[in-house]
Amino acid sequence: MGAGVIVAIVIVALILIVAFVTLGIYNGLIQSRVRTKEAWSGIDVQLKRRADLVPNLVETVRGYASHERETFENVTNARAMLQNAQGPADAAAANNQLSQALRSLFAVAENYPQLRASENFMQMQRDLSDIEEKIAYARQFYNRNVSDFNTKIQVVPNVFIANMFGFQAFEFFEAEEAAREAPHVSFEKQ
């Protein structure tokens, strides 16, 4: 009987240890996932702000250059894409497309000195560049969280628990080539 009791105690102890380790890892993964989602909402907020700014900007430019229909359409479509985007990779692609469309919009604006000089337009330009900077910083923070989480669910022994509970890797928020530089690049104008 003595030997049997000892074996039973050892088995129970082992089960308890495994259970506690599993619990610890599981909670760590949950915490990390919550933080990554939180970091994502940091980008999402700024993307929404950017999308909200577009209609006003388009209207303002249209007041001076009503015939540039294609440019306006591109911007409006890109904005709709961004608003309907599902997930980081999708949102990043839409956001990059909006950046390109906005670039041609500003190229159009270049031809209208009165527009460029208007206080309203300059304010919108400033707001837009501020939001773009914030997106760049939010992206940096989000991607750091993603790489931390994605590493966590791939290392041993976490990988077993991650698979068991169906933890999925997050997508990175990739910037377009021009914005891939450090965030400070866009600060220079002022």
Add this chain to the structure above:
Amino acid sequence: MAMAEKPTLVYDRIADNRRNTWLLLLTFVLLVGGFVVAMGIILGLPYPIAPIIVIPVIIFALFSYYSSTSITLAISRAHEVTKDEEPELFRTVENLCIGAGLPMPKVYVIEDGSPNAFATGRDPDHAVVCVTRGLLQKLDHLELEGVIAHELSHIGNYDIRLMTVVVVLVGVIALLADFMLRLTIWGAGGRSNNRERGGGYVTLIIYAVAIIAVILTPIAAQLIKLALSRQREYLADASAAELTRYPEGLARALEKIAADTDPLEEANKATAHLYISNPLHEHSSFLNNLFSTHPPIEERIAILRAM
């Protein structure tokens, strides 16, 4: 690079720092406890004296912990600024907070021509970033960004709390040492009369050792505090470089701050450890380095440039 081994997420650094704070607290408590017990044995002090000393000390420590921010801001003559007053500064702080995953701190300005900055507050939710007018005037945007990132790193790393705790504890040790020193002198004089003749030498040696210990302990505590403060500066520099991805900005800012000869009017020994660069402009020597709150600025610049 050594930086790669440091935890990259602010959460992990906080966890790291919390552990360090507790370790440090434990060390100090052991130091103080051992110190008090040793002195008690040597002097044969009655037991009730311990709580009589310790309780006011704890109250004092808690009070300084919770009020340190407002006291610091008041003696530095800093005033809070709004987004409309300082849009550029605010935007920089906002953006870097987004990048670091920190809540937006309050922003204060000191109307002083000497370029400098500090952060204070016991945790990120009660944090304050304070810059001088001179810093805003003399630095360009990238340099300002480096400085703000350095200050935000202090907040994110919980350095401010760590240093507040350390400063309070060092103060407590100094207080106790002083107290014990007086007791020893008083005790030695009072007790030699009703002692047998044989123990004279031994007692004298014990007292001599005790007095030396009492003198050295606060100095040792002070040196630990300063070493810790310098180490935190290096860490904040590294974190700032990581946040801005542009160490050159902070390096240039430090260069400008070091080259500036305007002294900061409202800085003193009590607040010097808070600033990004020592505001007291002490000359560099071995002793000064040992007793300095900051590493030599040339060395920090060299490290930043090597990143």
